[in-house]
Amino acid sequence: xxxxCLVCGAIIDSPDECPVCGAMxxxxxxYVEEQPEAKKKQYRCQVCGAIIDNPDKCPVCGAxxxxxxxxxxxxxxxKPAPKPTSTDGKKQxxxxxxxxxxxxxxxxxxxxxxxxxxxxx
Numbered sequence: 001x002x003x004x005c006l007v008c009g010a011i012i013d014s015p016d017e018c019p020v021c022g023a024m025x026x027x028x029x030x031y032v033e034e035q036p037e038a039k040k041k042q043y044r045c046q047v048c049g050a051i052i053d054n055p056d057k058c059p060v061c062g063a064x065x066x067x068x069x070x071x072x073x074x075x076x077x078x079k080p081a082p083k084p085t086s087t088d089g090k091k092q093x094x095x096x097x098x099x100x101x102x103x104x105x106x107x108x109x110x111x112x113x114x115x116x117x118x119x120x121x
Contacts, residue, residue: 006029041071052068095118
């Protein structure tokens with residue numbers, strides 16, 4: 001059995017005296033190995049790309065649960081925003097909520113964001 005010194009934190013073999021700091025008596029307690037905290041499940045909002053803990057509603061953009069998917073293991077960074085695709089010289093816009101590339105600055109046709117979230121590309 002292992003013991004822990006409450007004075008210096010050393011993990012020791014004997015409950016009699018800490019060989020590191022000399023503490024004795026009730027300053028030496030049985031050592032219980034700490035279990036790693038269970039890893040919280042995380043989710044990605046498919047609308048704005050936010051990584052969140054609650055799959056019910058995105059706190060960033062307000063997307064509902066059907067647009068929130070479990071985060072794949074090892075996937076931590078937000079997905080890159082799409083690149084502009086227009087080659088005909090039309091002015092394009094980007095939705096700051098979901099990253100969609102748009103031709104119209106009035107409303108995002110992907111996530112429904114209003115014009116305050118749509119900026120020139």
